Amino acid sequence: MTGEAVIGLDLGGTKLAGAIYRPNGRIAGKNVVPLAGRQGRAVGELIGSELANLFAGARRQGLQVAALGVSVPGISHSDTGTVWAPNIPGWEDYPLRRELRAAVPNKRIRIAIDSDRACYILGETWQGAAKGCRNAIFLAVGTGIGAGILIDGRILRGAHDIAGAIGWLALNRPFRRQYVSCGCFEHHASGRGLAKVAKEILARRARERTACGTPGLRNRRGLTAQDIFAAYDCGDPVAKEVVAQAIEFWGMAAANLVSLFNPEKIIFGGGVFGPGSKLLSRIHAEARKWAQPISIGQVKLLASKLGGDAGLYGAGCLAWQAANPAKT
Numbered sequence: 001m002t003g004e005a006v007i008g009l010d011l012g013g014t015k016l017a018g019a020i021y022r023p024n025g026r027i028a029g030k031n032v033v034p035l036a037g038r039q040g041r042a043v044g045e046l047i048g049s050e051l052a053n054l055f056a057g058a059r060r061q062g063l064q065v066a067a068l069g070v071s072v073p074g075i076s077h078s079d080t081g082t083v084w085a086p087n088i089p090g091w092e093d094y095p096l097r098r099e100l101r102a103a104v105p106n107k108r109i110r111i112a113i114d115s116d117r118a119c120y121i122l123g124e125t126w127q128g129a130a131k132g133c134r135n136a137i138f139l140a141v142g143t144g145i146g147a148g149i150l151i152d153g154r155i156l157r158g159a160h161d162i163a164g165a166i167g168w169l170a171l172n173r174p175f176r177r178q179y180v181s182c183g184c185f186e187h188h189a190s191g192r193g194l195a196k197v198a199k200e201i202l203a204r205r206a207r208e209r210t211a212c213g214t215p216g217l218r219n220r221r222g223l224t225a226q227d228i229f230a231a232y233d234c235g236d237p238v239a240k241e242v243v244a245q246a247i248e249f250w251g252m253a254a255a256n257l258v259s260l261f262n263p264e265k266i267i268f269g270g271g272v273f274g275p276g277s278k279l280l281s282r283i284h285a286e287a288r289k290w291a292q293p294i295s296i297g298q299v300k301l302l303a304s305k306l307g308g309d310a311g312l313y314g315a316g317c318l319a320w321q322a323a324n325p326a327k328t
Helices: 038-059 096-105 116-127 184-189 191-203 227-232 237-261 274-290 293-298 307-323
Strands: 003-011 016-019 028-034 063-071 110-115 138-141 145-151 264-268 300-303
Touching: 003 038, 003 307, 016 038, 016 307, 028 038, 038 063, 038 096, 063 096, 063 307, 096 110, 110 116, 110 307, 116 138, 116 145, 116 264, 116 307, 138 237, 145 184, 145 237, 184 191, 184 237, 184 300, 191 227, 191 237, 227 237, 227 274, 237 264, 237 274, 237 293, 264 274, 274 300
Parallel strands: 003 063, 063 110, 138 264, 264 300
Antiparallel strands: 003 016, 016 028, 138 145
């Protein structure tokens, strides 16, 4: 063997990404496969198949795999090795660690599993926008909302591995029944939340026309956050109202995180937030209204540098930490 490497896997609700990482973070091989509607055990079998391909790729390059890191879209229970992934049917209490152990060719290979939000901030501090930080937060805005929180160089996981579920931040009053299933913050400012808010506004308005001269947002079943950002760029008044409200919620959430944790940086990312990166100055201005005044002056709000690969890099970082526990 010519060198040591690790494997990172990033499991999402629709796809599985895998990569072989060298110690400097350089990718020695990468593959992405769709879940294609797989559920339960079939997703586990896909993971096993992709692992076999990645181990074979490492051997062809003369690399010895020391550890495996896995990012999962939900909660990873460190005591049992099971995973709760709400977007994957049959993964309410899935024995992922046991299946991974059975799939790796060498039982000395270390295995680490963590939530996607934890892996997002690990990836950004390893190779992204928060590189070198010891106190940083990744605010992930996707279908839902979560936060990966790094404090003094360590991931904050909480007593039962659920820390960072900030979709449930209480940022509005009075309480609404709709907050039960996803939380207040997520209801208003996630990808699904933006669509919900747009539909609520559209239900009260007649159809509008945008400054681009094209039909404005319509109250339709398939309305998405991407539709809202596109209409916002065209000056659609409903989209502008939706985005303005989202900026308030994102700013208040950032302010609360700043006041609680005094981070060096807050990295905004996730599947929905790409078009929102141009709004960071407005989000920062909103956060300044609410946050502890000294701490907000010390923090930087930045867009993710790794984009859709943040969780995959985080899984690689997780694997290197498992391979070298004395250095973490």
